[in-house]
Structure formats: structure tokens, C-alpha cells
Amino acid sequence: MSLPPFPPPPPAPSPALQAELTEFVKGISALCGIDFTRYQRSALLRRLMPRLDLEATGTLTALLAKARADRDCLTRLQGDMTLHVTSMFRDATFFKLVRHQIDLLATYPSPRLWVAGCSSGEELYSYRILLREAGLDKRCRVYATDLSATVLARAQQGLIEPYQLSDHEQAYHEAGGQGNLLDYCQLHDGQLRFHPSLIEDVVFSVHNLLTDGSFNEFQFISCRNVTMYFDEIGQEQAHRLLHQSLTPLGHLGLGIGESLRHSPHRADYRQLGRGEPLFQRIR
Ligand SMILES: C[S@@+](CC[C@H](N)C(=O)[O-])C[C@H]1O[C@@H](n2cnc3c(N)ncnc32)[C@H](O)[C@@H]1O
Structure with missing residues (x-):
């Protein structure tokens, strides 16, 4: 059975x-x-x-x-x-697919990527590494937001606890990374952290997906494992904002347990890859 x-x-x-x-x-x-x-x-x-x-x-x-x-x-x-659980390259097959799609950002003159609900930054650093490996880190402006100023401050510090390193490395390779994750890290005052060059142009800001408005237009939005905590009306509100902020043909990444079910604009997206919550806005 x-x-x-x-x-x-x-x-x-x-x-x-x-x-x-x-x-x-x-x-x-x-x-x-x-x-x-x-x-x-x-x-x-x-x-x-x-x-x-x-x-x-x-x-x-x-x-x-x-x-x-x-x-x-x-x-x-x-x-x-407001649960802050997060990890690097969370759901490796999702990030493998992103790795193949992220090159499309090269077709825009000034691409912008928004990591909404970025928590302590592991997701943000994952995207920054993908962008660097695609040769796009200098061209693509990245915005990282969260409801919590405390986790945003942690994201800006980019500290890596030694016990996390092997998990980060494994996730990086499972998501298709061919290099060495340690090349993106440095020791500073005896503490391991992501290299500050990874976030030197990143715009960090407190932003509430339920009460704040759209603040730019993006070619890629990653809003993973955030809307699943909202009720139906909350999901509808957040998806209205995400749709308004995503350029036509832009990409929207959600978490594995999330969907566009409560998005008033779900007909405007197509899903990319089998079962992965990565969508492209088609109109
Ligand atoms: C479970 S974590 C997910 C972190 C990361 N996106 C990931 O997938 O690993 C959820 C994050 O969403 C943030 N959050 C919760 N409610 C939010 C809201 N209304 N607007 C923006 N961020 C919110 C929390 O502060 C938390 O950092």
C-alpha cells in the first residue's frame, strides 16, 4: 500500500x-x-x-x-x-535549474535580481556565486530584503560557522558547482566569512511583502519559503506584489512547498523544469 x-x-x-x-x-x-x-x-x-x-x-x-x-x-x-531557517543552495536540483537559466540575465542591459525574505543570507550568497560563475556579478544588481533587520545584519556580515562549511560545500557541488567553495570565503579576525566582494554592490533593505509596495522592476525574483507562512489572502497579496515587480519574461523562484495556487496572476506564468518551483512570466 x-x-x-x-x-x-x-x-x-x-x-x-x-x-x-x-x-x-x-x-x-x-x-x-x-x-x-x-x-x-x-x-x-x-x-x-x-x-x-x-x-x-x-x-x-x-x-x-x-x-x-x-x-x-x-x-x-x-x-x-517569522522562522529564519535557511541554507546554501537549498534544494540542489532547484539551484541546478537556476544555474542553467541565470545566463538569460545577460540579455538585459541592466539586469536586477531580488532575493525577498533572504533571512541570514545563505540564499543571497548562493545567487551571488551563481552570478559570478556566469560572469554576471558585475552587471547584475542584487537586492536583498527581509522583514527582520536582525537577520539582514547577519546577512551583511556573511559569517560562516565552521560546522556549516561541509554542508555548504556539499550543497554547492550538488547544485552543479565545479569550483571550490572556499575560494569564496576568507578568514577575518579568526572568523570564516564569505568574501565581502560577493556583496559589495548588494542593496540590503527591510521590506515587508505584505504591507510594503513594489520598489523596482526585476528580471529575476527569488521568494523562497516565505509565502508558505501566509494565509490565502496573504499569499494573494504577496503574489500580486511579486507579479507587479517582475518584468515580462522574468523568472520567479519559490520554495519546494510553495506554488502559485493563490496568485491572482498564475495564468501569466509557465513552470520551467520538471516539478521545480521556478517560473517564467510569459505575459
Ligand atoms: C524560512 S526563512 C526562508 C529564507 C530563505 N528565503 C530560504 O529559502 O532559505 C523565511 C524568511 O522570511 C522572512 N519573512 C517572514 N515574513 C515576511 C514578510 N511579511 N515580508 C518579508 N519577509 C518575511 C523571515 O524573516 C525569514 O527570514
Whole structure:
């Protein structure tokens, strides 16, 4: 007997818990100045439940009260609500396909690539390495944005923890890299980091995909593993913005678990490669 492709969804939370979560989300949004109302409720709950024990509060209402009084607790909650997990060349087959498509950027006089929701930068450095290997790093202007200023600062530092290096190297080779990843790194004050030349022209900025507008037109947008945390209306809003920011014939990269299902413009894209979430805008 074959297994179902996905585990069954968890049971829906009780109406009382849903009401408590609504109040919690409103309260945290007001405290952080970030609107979390369009984030998927089930995913939020899953991530917040362990926090009830960790903060010894027991209920979301008590957790909100603690966050009001304790700035560090609020920062921890914000981290839970906007997951920052990332890695270099995440999903190697996706990046292999990107490696073949990225040459198309050479056909534009001033190509621009946007890494939206770039977290601590591993995705950004992956693209910068692909651009350098395609001889396009000097020509292509790259923009890296995220909701969180903290992770953007980490991305700008480009630090590599020694324990991550072998995973980074393996992912680089699996994604078709022929060189040596260490050639893109340097030791500085005893710490390993990506070579600063990889990001010298990158524009870093805080940007919220749900509340901020389009700020440029891009030939390539990578927005991976971000919209999956939004509810249907949130995904629709974010996809409207991505479509508005992508030039016709431009490329849009999503995460493996993401799709254009809730994009009002899904008919304007064609998927490239078998099953990989890389799309080209065809009109
Ligand atoms: C799971 S990480 C994905 C990082 C990277 N794109 C990748 O695929 O490895 C999600 C990132 O999206 C950011 N994010 C969450 N909500 C966002 C929003 N409304 N606008 C922009 N970025 C957001 C988070 O701060 C986090 O850094």
C-alpha cells in the first residue's frame, strides 16, 4: 500500500483557542509594529505552543502579558513567528535549474535580481556565486530584503560557522558547482566569512511583502519559503506584489512547498523544469 504524500492535517484548534490566538496576534502585532494577521494560524500555533512551556506562561493570554512587560520575551516571540531557517543552495536540483537559466540575465542591459525574505543570507550568497560563475556579478544588481533587520545584519556580515562549511560545500557541488567553495570565503579576525566582494554592490533593505509596495522592476525574483507562512489572502497579496515587480519574461523562484495556487496572476506564468518551483512570466 502506498503512503499518502502528506501527513493528515492536525485537528483544528477549538473555537476558544482560535479566539485567544486572534487576540494574541493582534496584541503582538501592535507591540512589534508588524502585522501578523495574514500569517497562517495553524503554523503560528504550532510554533507558539512550545513557547508556552519555555516561557512558563501556560496560555497565550499570559504569554502576551509577559511579552508586554519583557522586551526580550517579545523578541523571542517575533523570532518564533517569522522562522529564519535557511541554507546554501537549498534544494540542489532547484539551484541546478537556476544555474542553467541565470545566463538569460545577460540579455538585459541592466539586469536586477531580488532575493525577498533572504533571512541570514545563505540564499543571497548562493545567487551571488551563481552570478559570478556566469560572469554576471558585475552587471547584475542584487537586492536583498527581509522583514527582520536582525537577520539582514547577519546577512551583511556573511559569517560562516565552521560546522556549516561541509554542508555548504556539499550543497554547492550538488547544485552543479565545479569550483571550490572556499575560494569564496576568507578568514577575518579568526572568523570564516564569505568574501565581502560577493556583496559589495548588494542593496540590503527591510521590506515587508505584505504591507510594503513594489520598489523596482526585476528580471529575476527569488521568494523562497516565505509565502508558505501566509494565509490565502496573504499569499494573494504577496503574489500580486511579486507579479507587479517582475518584468515580462522574468523568472520567479519559490520554495519546494510553495506554488502559485493563490496568485491572482498564475495564468501569466509557465513552470520551467520538471516539478521545480521556478517560473517564467510569459505575459
Ligand atoms: C524560512 S526563512 C526562508 C529564507 C530563505 N528565503 C530560504 O529559502 O532559505 C523565511 C524568511 O522570511 C522572512 N519573512 C517572514 N515574513 C515576511 C514578510 N511579511 N515580508 C518579508 N519577509 C518575511 C523571515 O524573516 C525569514 O527570514
